[in-house]
Amino acid sequence: MPKSNLLAVTSITPDHFDINQLSHQRFKVYTAKQLDQIPQLQQLSAEQRFEMQVVASVLPFRVNQYVIDELIDWQQVPTDPMFQLTFPQRGMLKPEHYQRVADAMRNELGAADLKALISEVRAELNPHPAGQLEHNIPKLDGEVVEGLQHKYRETVLFFPSSGQVCHSYCTFCFRWAQFVGDKDLKIAARESNQLQDYLRAHPEVTDVLVTGGDPMVMKTRNLRAYLEPLLSDEFAHVRTIRIGTKALTFWPQRFVSDDDAEDLLALFAEIQAAGKHLALMAHYNHWKELEPEVAREAIRRVRQTGAQIRAQGPLLAHINDDASVWARLWQTQVELGIIPYYMFVERDTGARHYFEVPLVKAWEIYRDAMQQVSGIARTARGPSMSSHPGKVEVQGVTEINGEKVIALRMIQGRNPDWVQRPFFAKYDDQATWLNHLQPAFGEERFFFDE
Numbered sequence: 001m002p003k004s005n006l007l008a009v010t011s012i013t014p015d016h017f018d019i020n021q022l023s024h025q026r027f028k029v030y031t032a033k034q035l036d037q038i039p040q041l042q043q044l045s046a047e048q049r050f051e052m053q054v055v056a057s058v059l060p061f062r063v064n065q066y067v068i069d070e071l072i073d074w075q076q077v078p079t080d081p082m083f084q085l086t087f088p089q090r091g092m093l094k095p096e097h098y099q100r101v102a103d104a105m106r107n108e109l110g111a112a113d114l115k116a117l118i119s120e121v122r123a124e125l126n127p128h129p130a131g132q133l134e135h136n137i138p139k140l141d142g143e144v145v146e147g148l149q150h151k152y153r154e155t156v157l158f159f160p161s162s163g164q165v166c167h168s169y170c171t172f173c174f175r176w177a178q179f180v181g182d183k184d185l186k187i188a189a190r191e192s193n194q195l196q197d198y199l200r201a202h203p204e205v206t207d208v209l210v211t212g213g214d215p216m217v218m219k220t221r222n223l224r225a226y227l228e229p230l231l232s233d234e235f236a237h238v239r240t241i242r243i244g245t246k247a248l249t250f251w252p253q254r255f256v257s258d259d260d261a262e263d264l265l266a267l268f269a270e271i272q273a274a275g276k277h278l279a280l281m282a283h284y285n286h287w288k289e290l291e292p293e294v295a296r297e298a299i300r301r302v303r304q305t306g307a308q309i310r311a312q313g314p315l316l317a318h319i320n321d322d323a324s325v326w327a328r329l330w331q332t333q334v335e336l337g338i339i340p341y342y343m344f345v346e347r348d349t350g351a352r353h354y355f356e357v358p359l360v361k362a363w364e365i366y367r368d369a370m371q372q373v374s375g376i377a378r379t380a381r382g383p384s385m386s387s388h389p390g391k392v393e394v395q396g397v398t399e400i401n402g403e404k405v406i407a408l409r410m411i412q413g414r415n416p417d418w419v420q421r422p423f424f425a426k427y428d429d430q431a432t433w434l435n436h437l438q439p440a441f442g443e444e445r446f447f448f449d450e
């Protein structure tokens with residue numbers, strides 16, 4: 001899209017925003033069991049609806065009325081990006097997996113056998129990429145601290161037990177295993193004081209990232225119980241509190257018209273007033289998520305508290321593998337006061353085969369999108385892989401001494417000494433993840449391979 005068109009995107013218009021228009025909007029959600037109750041799905045064939053049931057029996061499905069009514073363009077289904085983002089599609093299971101589950105459902109396999117089959121299929125979908133269950137779990141006094149992950153020295157991830165769902169589920173979610181009701185696959189804090197105990201023992205931690213699921217599904221009083229103690233002097237080393245959320249897209253009413261919305265905004269303001277930096281790590285995949293007036297009102301209200309909103313999300317086939325979509329997304333974010341932060345690479349889990357984009361193509365899309373926006377919108381890093389050794393950014397394709405190579409950079413490393421190290425891989429236009437790449441220049445291994 002030419003820049004002149006991008007600039008035509010409307011800005012926030014609080015003057016004509018009427019909160020009373022929202023008062024009738026109550027949160028209503030559909031899960032796999034209620035798929036047939038969604039009136040708009042009746043426009044699809046019986047076969048398509050069966051395919052959705054099959055996929056939704058393996059991968060999590062949850063969508064709310066706001067997404068159905070305000071974000072999906074039903075004239076464009078099934079290719080509509082918001083439909084692809086939230087509704088199961090046949091291709092999201094590999095053909096052999098699809099066939100096994102579809103046959104079982106058609107033949108009305110007994111409940112126990114069907115459950116066992118589904119568990120088997122899930123186990124083949126790499127439910128915990130980048131060694132999440134084995135490598136990042138911290139200990140305190142020799143005991144595993146549940147609900148926390150500590151991979152990078154300065155940042156702790158906290159998974160509050162009551163924040164382990166989302167207002168809707170994304171079909172590509174890399175944390176999908178959290179949502180399928182299997183206790184063995186779930187990471188969640190059992191006690192609210194675990195976080196505090198751990199932080200007391202780790203003065204090197206400056207950043208706490210509250211994540212899920214989506215912590216914004218919690219009532220404000222629960223979120224407050226976790227966050228308010230961190231404002232006291234004993235946690236002076238915690239400088240930044242980040243909250244990972246997609247509520248600005250999936251349920252912006254959380255910040256506008258929910259019963260405890262005002263209290264939530266007051267909590268944000270308190271955190272800022274205590275001298276901490278509060279950042280909402282907002283998950284966005286498409287500029288369409290920023291169009292509804294209520295979504296813009298939510299952004300305006302959050303920003304008024306002094307909190308910052310940083311935007312991140314993966315590059316995905318079927319949803320946003322198009323430079324003009326990213327250019328418009330970043331440009332709109334800047335106009336609404338959001339900082340574009342990351343373009344991620346789809347992780348090696350779940351329905352990855354359906355969404356993945358080769359690294360070289362991802363970089364081409366990133367570069368093309370960057371070229372369409374002004375410098376102020378060029379703050380997004382990317383495309384970046386959250387891999388086992390660390391966060392690796394694809395910096396581009398180049399030629400060195402006659403060898404075509406992919407240039408990469410370790411943005412964040414398991415070993416702090418690796419941070420910001422550049423390195424090179426042999427050119428490979430099919431590779432979709434770090435482990436597909438070979439070192440360039442005849443090297444045997446990358447510096448992080450031990």
Ligand code: SF4
Binds near residue numbers: 165168
């Ligand atoms: S909002 Fe985030 S955690 Fe929730 S389903 Fe989407 S990607 Fe997963």
